[in-house]
Amino acid sequence: SLLVTLLIGGTFYLKWKHSYWSRRGVPYMEPEFFYGNFKNASLGKMVPGEVVVKAYYEFKNIGAKYGGIYFAYNPIWIPVDTVLIKQLLQKDYWNFSGRGNFYQHKNDILTNHLAFSEGAGWKSLRTKLSPAFSSGKVKYMFHIIDQVGDRAENLVADLFKRKQPLNIKEVQSCFSMDVVASCAFGIDSNSLNDPNNELRQYSKTLLGGSFLTRLLEHLVNWDVLHFFGHSGIGRAATNFFVGLISDMISYRDENNIVRQDFLQLMLNLRKKENAVDSNKQNVLARDEVISNSFLLFAAGSGTVSSNMSFLMYELARHPDIQDKVRREIWEVCKHDPEYKVTYEDLSKLKYCDMIINETLRVHTTVTEVRRKCTSDYQVPGTNLTIKKGTFVLIPIWALHNDPEYYENPKEFNPENFSEENKADRKNVPFFPFGEGIRSCIGMRFALVQMKLAMV
Numbered sequence: 001s002l003l004v005t006l007l008i009g010g011t012f013y014l015k016w017k018h019s020y021w022s023r024r025g026v027p028y029m030e031p032e033f034f035y036g037n038f039k040n041a042s043l044g045k046m047v048p049g050e051v052v053v054k055a056y057y058e059f060k061n062i063g064a065k066y067g068g069i070y071f072a073y074n075p076i077w078i079p080v081d082t083v084l085i086k087q088l089l090q091k092d093y094w095n096f097s098g099r100g101n102f103y104q105h106k107n108d109i110l111t112n113h114l115a116f117s118e119g120a121g122w123k124s125l126r127t128k129l130s131p132a133f134s135s136g137k138v139k140y141m142f143h144i145i146d147q148v149g150d151r152a153e154n155l156v157a158d159l160f161k162r163k164q165p166l167n168i169k170e171v172q173s174c175f176s177m178d179v180v181a182s183c184a185f186g187i188d189s190n191s192l193n194d195p196n197n198e199l200r201q202y203s204k205t206l207l208g209g210s211f212l213t214r215l216l217e218h219l220v221n222w223d224v225l226h227f228f229g230h231s232g233i234g235r236a237a238t239n240f241f242v243g244l245i246s247d248m249i250s251y252r253d254e255n256n257i258v259r260q261d262f263l264q265l266m267l268n269l270r271k272k273e274n275a276v277d278s279n280k281q282n283v284l285a286r287d288e289v290i291s292n293s294f295l296l297f298a299a300g301s302g303t304v305s306s307n308m309s310f311l312m313y314e315l316a317r318h319p320d321i322q323d324k325v326r327r328e329i330w331e332v333c334k335h336d337p338e339y340k341v342t343y344e345d346l347s348k349l350k351y352c353d354m355i356i357n358e359t360l361r362v363h364t365t366v367t368e369v370r371r372k373c374t375s376d377y378q379v380p381g382t383n384l385t386i387k388k389g390t391f392v393l394i395p396i397w398a399l400h401n402d403p404e405y406y407e408n409p410k411e412f413n414p415e416n417f418s419e420e421n422k423a424d425r426k427n428v429p430f431f432p433f434g435e436g437i438r439s440c441i442g443m444r445f446a447l448v449q450m451k452l453a454m455v
Contacts, residue, residue: 020075021068024384028068029055036070049367049397056080056398066379076391077373082405082429085394087380088371089436096392097122097438098372109242109287110233113295114441119374122438128284129292129441132265138444140260141183142343145452148178151192152453170195172308172453173301177203179449180300183261184293186248199244205237206298241297245290263293296442303365304446308453310363311355314412315454321414325351329455341455343448352451354414360432362412367397369434399429 014033021028029037037055041048051069055078059067065081079085088096098118114125131137152175159166174191177200181189189199233241248263258264269284284292315322328351333339346352371392378385386392401409405428406416415421433440440446 014073017073018070020070024068026066026068026077026384027059027062027064029058029070031070034072036072036074038071047367052078052368052393052395053398056395071391074391076393077386078393078395080395080398082399082427084380085399085429086427086435088392089369089394089431089434092377093436093438095375095377096371096373098374099370099438108233108238109291110238110294111291112287113291115295115299118372125288125292126437126441128269128288129266132262132269133441133444135444137262137265138448139343140265141262141445142448142452144182144261145179145449146341148175148182148192149452149455151178155192168312169305169309172312173305174200175453176305176308176449177301180297180304183445184263184296184300185245186252186259186261186263187244198240202237202240203297203301205234206302241294242290245293249286249289262296263289266292296445299440299442300446300449304449306365307356307359307363307446308450310365311359311450311454314359314362315355318412321355321412325355325454328352333455341452346448346451349451349455351414352454354417355454356447356450357417357430357432358412358414361400361406361416361430362410364397364400364432366432366434367395369394369396369431371438394431394435396431399431405429 018031018036031037032039035042037051038048040046041051055067055069059065059078060080065084066077066079069076069078079088099116114122114129117125152171156166156171171192174195177191178189181187181191181199187199189197191197191200245263249267251257252259252264252267266284266289270286270289315325328349329341330339332345332348333341336342371394373386373388373390373392376385376388399405403409405425431439433443433446
């Protein structure tokens with residue numbers, strides 16, 4: 001009888017958990033037992049981002065400015081009104097400054113980086129790292145990207161000469177790997193010529209586990225998971241990357257080596273610790289250098305290569321666009337006998353910018369931006385209060401592909417980002433790197449890498 005009582009009580013409790021949004025008068029998608037709204041995602045029938053897109057249109061079609069869904073039994077708030085979204089990410093950003101990451105533990109060095117940090121810790125780390133990602137510092141590393149670009153160009157030319165097939169996705173992946181490995185770790189991974197090297201093999205393990213694994217990480221306390229040996233990155237990959245970066249730091253320290261890359265910029269901040277007049281707020285600890293070097297590598301080698309593969313795909317589909325951008329490159333780079341592009345030339349390639357932006361819109365790789373409410377927030381013009389700790393998803397992919405904002409959204413049209421069209425659509429959403437204070441700190445670096453790869 002006790003077991004029956006517990007089962008009945010547990011069932012009512014779980015049903016009560018799934019009534020969170022209805023009790024607050026918020027439109028919601030009907031959840032299913034245990035899974036919430038992510039059953040099909042957990043069974044591999046759709047990707048999680050499709051759930052968010054479905055919710056976006058379900059709420060928008062009934063005229064709602066927001067709505068609610070459930071990740072298992074955890075309520076998630078989804079704003080769909082663009083004015084409200086911009087207010088959350090810009091004016092009221094501090095109420096939503098948390099990321100709400102599911103897979104992080106204080107003893108996992110590689111997950112304690114800027115992207116997963118929150119609160120005062122995030123603010124301090126962002127302040128320390130921001131100078132390293134300024135336009136001046138990105139220019140500082142242009143020669144590294146350019147050298148890898150020459151290597152990729154030679155590889156493609158050789159394959160063409162020998163009439164061999166070209167796997168553009170593989171080439172872009174190796175190109176990005178070589179660029180970020182050099183800038184983040186200070187090593188030449190040479191993936192373009194040796195695509196099966198150890199670094200690349202370990203990088204493939206960073207794509208994450210199954211959706212059910214992520215669900216488990218969200219439902220079970222991380223201290224418990226860590227006790228049983230579970231890691232957000234994986235033990236083998238953690239040991240490899242921590243060892244690799246630690247060895248590079250020690251090698252530079254012992255041999256007084258200085259190199260123009262992100263690792264060096266972070267090491268310079270670490271060395272301030274011993275200066276008499278150092279500002280402790282601008283000092284990076286060794287573990288912070290390791291974790292944020294890893295962040296640059298993980299983000300840069302995956303997302304950028306995917307974006308570049310989509311870009312090349314669209315250029316192949318649209319020869320007219322390809323011809324137009326080629327003419328622009330020739331015109332801008334005609335100062336050099338070999339048409340070599342300089343860092344200063346990149347800012348003049350406006351049509352290249354339009355192509356990149358349209359690629360990021362049509363093929364949005366980050367389908368939603370995740371935030372966590374860090375203090376109770378009353379939604380403007382309503383009686384609804386979003387409670388501290390509530391997860392929020394900004395439906396980026398849905399916004400980028402909404403016909404209300406982009407005519408024929410499935411059509412690849414760089415003119416969407418001409419100066420004239422942008423001026424007519426000042427309030428049209430476009431958040432490929434997020435928005436507000438928690439937008440991607442490496443945006444400049446990623447855009448330079450993409451533009452140079454296209455050239």
